[in-house]
Amino acid sequence: GESVGLHLPTLSVQEGDNSIINCAYSNSASDYFIWYKQESGKGPQFIIDIRSNMDKRQGQRVTVLLNKTVKHLSLQIAATQPGDSAVYFCAESTVSNFGNEKLTFGTGTRLTIIP
Amino acid sequence: EADIYQTPRYLVIGTGKKITLECSQTMGHDKMYWYQQDPGMELHLIHYSYGVNSTEKGDLSSESTVSRIRTEHFPLTLESARPSHTSQYLCASSERWETKNIQYFGAGTRLSVL
Numbered sequence: 457g458e459s460v461g462l463h464l465p466t467l468s469v470q471e472g473d474n475s476i477i478n479c480a481y482s483n484s485a486s487d488y489f490i491w492y493k494q495e496s497g498k499g500p501q502f503i504i505d506i507r508s509n510m511d512k513r514q515g516q517r518v519t520v521l522l523n524k525t526v527k528h529l530s531l532q533i534a535a536t537q538p539g540d541s542a543v544y545f546c547a548e549s550t551v552s553n554f555g556n557e558k559l560t561f562g563t564g565t566r567l568t569i570i571p
Numbered sequence: 572e573a574d575i576y577q578t579p580r581y582l583v584i585g586t587g588k589k590i591t592l593e594c595s596q597t598m599g600h601d602k603m604y605w606y607q608q609d610p611g612m613e614l615h616l617i618h619y620s621y622g623v624n625s626t627e628k629g630d631l632s633s634e635s636t637v638s639r640i641r642t643e644h645f646p647l648t649l650e651s652a653r654p655s656h657t658s659q660y661l662c663a664s665s666e667r668w669e670t671k672n673i674q675y676f677g678a679g680t681r682l683s684v685l
Contacts, residue, residue: 499676557672
């Protein structure tokens with residue numbers, strides 16, 4: 457079946473450096489991807505999304521790259537801050553048997569920013 | 572900021588008790604979802620609803636049940652809680668716009684069954 461998985465479960469980055477979080481997906485029919493940030497004790501928070509007709513999208517300090525050839529997604533965070541410490545999830549949008557969209561989430565990567 | 576609320580935030584109960592986890596959203600979203608998440612792990616969809624009187628089971632089998640009598644309210648019920656139900660339960664809502672399906676999450680209910 458379809459799955460969304462992350463390459464690394466944990467990542468530590470020095471404050472001020474850039475970080476890259478990777479995600480692999482297996483469903484080549486997925487047409488929409490989202491990155492979420494989940495801080496301790498909170499629900500996932502939307503960061504940035506990208507459609508399959510794009511290969512790059514930029515937000516404030518974050519960039520998402522999509523490589524459909526190898527079914528790979530990455531989240532780049534520039535000039536990391538202590539507040540970036542969290543678990544990051546990628547999610548893909550697939551059409552269910554009922555013709556409605558649902559999200560499939562990956563395992564998550566815990567990002568720790570070292571002061 | 573998403574307006575979706577879950578109560579209680581934390582719940583510790585004994586085995587065999589009936590519980591209801593509340594979820595409400597004020598955004599008028601038609602679609603609502605319940606996920607189960609163990610600490611640091613991925614989210615597993617257990618129930619979803621695409622509108623009033625519409626509910627479906629998700630990918631992960633769950634002994635819980637849901638109802639959707641009002642658009643803004645999507646409660647989850649466990650008739651007889653067991654230790655295996657210990658987990659975090661996250662509620663979300665979304666409204667499709669063009670090809671986007673951003674789900675907005677509540678803060679979650681952390682359930683411990685003794």
